[in-house]
Amino acid sequence: MTRTGSAPSFGALLRDLAADPVAVGEVVGAARAHSPEVARLPPAEVHRQVVLLLTSGLGALERREDPGERDFTEARRLGADRAAQGVSVAGLLCGVQGGRDRAVELVVRHGRAAGIPDEVLLEGLLTIGRYAAAVERAVVDGHRAAERELAATGAPARARLLRRLLLGGPAGVPPAELARFGLRPDGRYHCLVAEQPDPVRAHALHRQFAGCGGVLGTVEDRLAGLTPRLPAAGPVDLLVVVAPVRPLDRTPAMYALCAAALRTAAHRRLRGLHLVTDLAVPTALAAQPALAELLRGVLLGGLDPADEFHRELATTALAWLDHGQRLDQTAAGLHVHPNTVRYRLRRLRELTGGPPVEEGARCPVPETVRWWWALRTWLDRP
Structure with missing residues (x-):
């Protein structure tokens, strides 16, 4: 942005920056650089949220809204999404603040280059600061509300149960604990193992298999689970290996086979959902x-x-x-x-x-x- 004729308004400056893919890319890069947890998310997902918050803040500024009266639904949804994706509130705030600091630097640099007086820039930045603080509070509120909901649904207990079943079998597991997560002692289940996806795709996979009555969690740094049936269409951009249905007492053996087949399939750069029986020959030979x-x-x-x-x-x-x-x-x-x-x-x-x-x-x-x-x-x- 260069000085041309009369200086643009502060609002026009923000509109130009919000529409500039290079500037938005710098804000996205700063958010990911300041938080390893945010960096694990797909860049497109971080980009989408940055654009959403920038345009939302610009609208609030142009309408001269009091941040205390603003509806921060999108910011709360961002916090809730990151909680479901396993990003801690500290990691999330590091990313938000890193992106905010980079945005302020861009505003000052481009504003001065465009000839906007320092007092106008200062007043605008103070307004942005009040809005940014309100956004951060809403993000934290959404994250903590989602954490309480996840705790209420027993996500940590579900992961512990899966590790117990997949590594040791159902012996000693009370039927009531199985029933809590929709499993039956006499049930027959597909065991599935997936390469560890980014948090966004992991959350989507959880929802997809939960719709089939499945239970998913992290086991030995892999996404794994049990499901009574498979979805009509499996993921196409993620590698998932599935065993045929077997009783719960066969779960550890099925998990071991799926884990071995997953390594073989990953080496061959396969994607999508694959039956462990279809990978039997290369898996056996790879051993x-x-x-x-x-x-x-x-x-x-x-x-x-x-x-x-x-x-x-x-x-x-x-x-x-x-x-x-x-x-x-x-x-x-x-x-x-x-x-x-x-x-x-x-x-x-x-x-x-x-x-x-x-x-x-x-x-x-x-x-x-x-x-x-x-x-x-x-x-x-x-």
Whole structure:
């Protein structure tokens, strides 16, 4: 913002800053930099709240409202949302105050550059200060009210129950405690484990599975839970692994399988909801890294991981196995001609001795698994 003609009003200055994506980005960055808890939230979520509070404050300033008479519903909702997302009131205030301080710096810098007299800037900043203090009080009120509601619904007790069930099983857990959270001793449940999402997505996932009668909480730094049924549409931007329904006494075993499958799926950069049975083969193979290393050395010792052509050969062979050893389907999947696939497979056979690539030839199942495992782990290496 530069000096052009007569100086703009203080209100016009604020409108320009609130509409300036660079200025708003600086306020968002300051809020996240001053609070590690706020920094765990998606930047878009912090940006949305900053814009909301800025435009709301601008409206109050232009209408010359007394902060004591202002309706701070949005600020209270912000506090309540952050409480539900696990952000402490101290962490929240650090973010709010960091953003406020950066906004004041921007107002002073741009106001002076635009030629607004210091006394006008001072009067406007005092008004903003009174509004900001009222906003902070409303944020804290909303946060504390939400904390009381969460405590009343037994969120900490729910997390403790889940840790007990998933790690040790239902033995010794009173039926009344299970019933408190909608579980039955004779019930059958899906065990689910998810990569630890940001607080906003975690809260959304809690609501989604709660609608199915599920119970979710943090177990060993993962989001995990039990649910009698799955939602019609699972999350698409988050990795969740689910076991088939089993009695409660099978919960620890299901949790261990889901946790192992989650690590494998995360390594493969999968997203969405996956059944642990669909991940059975890669999960079982991933549990034997020493054997995988031996297999790579024996079957693929003739390949150089630094050679791009060799990596192209291995990628093609893996796609060939994934497509049922069909040249036409492999070619379609790789967007190349079938003759290209045939040539690459023959070159791989010349370098390594396998797998067989004659027209119509098929690897026996054990041989397919050996080559698939060797190729998959060879390509996964840095």
